[in-house]
Amino acid sequence: MKTIHQTAVFEPREAGRNIVVGPYAVIEGQVKLGNNIKIHPHVVISGLVEIDDNVEILPFAYIGRLPSTSPAIKQSSENYTQLTKISSGTVIGPHAIIYAGCQIDQECLVGDAASVREKVIVGQQVIVGRHVTIGPNVKIGARTRIVDFAHITGETVIGEDVFISTHVCSANDNSFATGDNIILKGQTIGDRVHVGLGAMLLPGISIGDDSVIGAGSIVTKNIPSNKLALGQPAKVIRDI
Numbered sequence: 380m381k382t383i384h385q386t387a388v389f390e391p392r393e394a395g396r397n398i399v400v401g402p403y404a405v406i407e408g409q410v411k412l413g414n415n416i417k418i419h420p421h422v423v424i425s426g427l428v429e430i431d432d433n434v435e436i437l438p439f440a441y442i443g444r445l446p447s448t449s450p451a452i453k454q455s456s457e458n459y460t461q462l463t464k465i466s467s468g469t470v471i472g473p474h475a476i477i478y479a480g481c482q483i484d485q486e487c488l489v490g491d492a493a494s495v496r497e498k499v500i501v502g503q504q505v506i507v508g509r510h511v512t513i514g515p516n517v518k519i520g521a522r523t524r525i526v527d528f529a530h531i532t533g534e535t536v537i538g539e540d541v542f543i544s545t546h547v548c549s550a551n552d553n554s555f556a557t558g559d560n561i562i563l564k565g566q567t568i569g570d571r572v573h574v575g576l577g578a579m580l581l582p583g584i585s586i587g588d589d590s591v592i593g594a595g596s597i598v599t600k601n602i603p604s605n606k607l608a609l610g611q612p613a614k615v616i617r618d619i
């Protein structure tokens with residue numbers, strides 16, 4: 380059974396059973412829908428997108444968004460034809476934006492107004508909090524939690540069972556986007572790392588497995604595994 384509101388545009392490539400689509404939702408392009416899917420009012424799903432079974436997408440979310448191009452930003456004119464995939468049991472919050480080429484694994488929660496840029500790979504049962512912003516080409520391991528208002532810079536790799544607290548911020552470019560040969564360097568964060576609230580992670584640093592970064596720290600150098608590091612700049616103060 381399908382319950383499609385009369386104001387919705389419902390033109391998927393393929394659709395399973397028990398799909399509910401609310402008013403003014405738009406589902407177009409090469410979209411493939413599984414079974415038991417609830418798409419709330421004003422959701423947009425476009426491009427090459429697969430939504431697996433038991434997914435719920437709350438009002439005004441946008442799945443498959445293409446990056447904007449403008450003379451004002453240096454962005455390659457790459458053709459984003461990669462699949463955007465939302466796996467089973469995942470919930471996408473209201474106003475969240477999932478760009479083209481992202482793959483969100485099973486049973487994740489993407490919070491209200493989160494923005495996940497293109498080609499981000501998210502493991503299962505990850506929580507992306509409210510208003511979190513994630514740059515392009517980030518990888519996030521299973522069960523990791525990223526709390527509200529954190530910013531994860533592009534090209535970062537985050538392990539499994541990591542906790543990134545609220546307002547953590549990270550950068551991947553010491554040239555401030557000047558010059559022609561900008562090399563972006565995200566962070567490499569090991570498994571079970573905890574990053575305290577408001578910490579800042581500078582380009583290219585790594586944090587080893589099981590380490591803890593104190594609240595408000597500025598991480599300017601690599602932190603080995605199993606250490607507590609604190610301060611500005613962050614220094615290792617003891618083993619965990």
Ligand SMILES: CC(C)(COP(=O)(O)OP(=O)(O)OC[C@H]1O[C@@H](n2cnc3c(N)ncnc32)[C@H](O)[C@@H]1OP(=O)(O)O)[C@@H](O)C(=O)NCCC(=O)NCCS
Binds near residue numbers: 592
């Ligand atoms: C890192 C942290 C876990 C350390 O806790 P702890 O082991 O109990 O450490 P203590 O409170 O005993 O502090 C040890 C010393 O480090 C200092 N210190 C603790 N946290 C610090 C920080 N973030 N930055 C600078 N110094 C810090 C303390 O003042 C104390 O100094 P002293 O020995 O001169 O008195 C804790 O301070 C912290 O930053 N927690 C983050 C909490 C958080 O972000 N939660 C998630 C919310 S979404």
